[in-house]
Amino acid sequence: NTITTAGAISPAAAAANAAAAANAATAAATAAANAALLQSTHEVLQLTxxxxxxxxxxxxxxxxxxxxxxxxxxxLKQRLALSEAQSAGIIAAAQAALEGGGGGGGG
Structure with a gap:
């Protein structure tokens, strides 16, 4: 029963061959996709x-x-501090002059 005529192939063997061919095609497509992905990843790495x-x-x-x-x-902070010190001195002098002048005018 298992012996076939010359050149003929059993349905199981034909199915196995078809599956092997499909697997090979899938592997080739996967390899091509991986190569393309590797190339684009390399380009992205260079850009990065x-x-x-x-x-x-x-x-x-x-x-x-x-x-x-x-x-x-x-x-600028040093200049500001100097300016504030000068302003304080001017204000103090003005207040002293006003107080001195006001006291003298009252007496």
């Missing part, structure tokens, strides 16, 4: 690395600018 380099450069520039602004801020 380029963007990261640009961000690092920008970060360094901003750090330098920040340092300059901190120095300017310190200078």
């Amino acid at each position: 690395q380029t963007a990261l380099r640009r961000l690092r450069q920008k970060h360094l520039i901003l750090k330098k600018e920040c340092k300059q602004y901190e120095i300017q801020n310190l200078d």
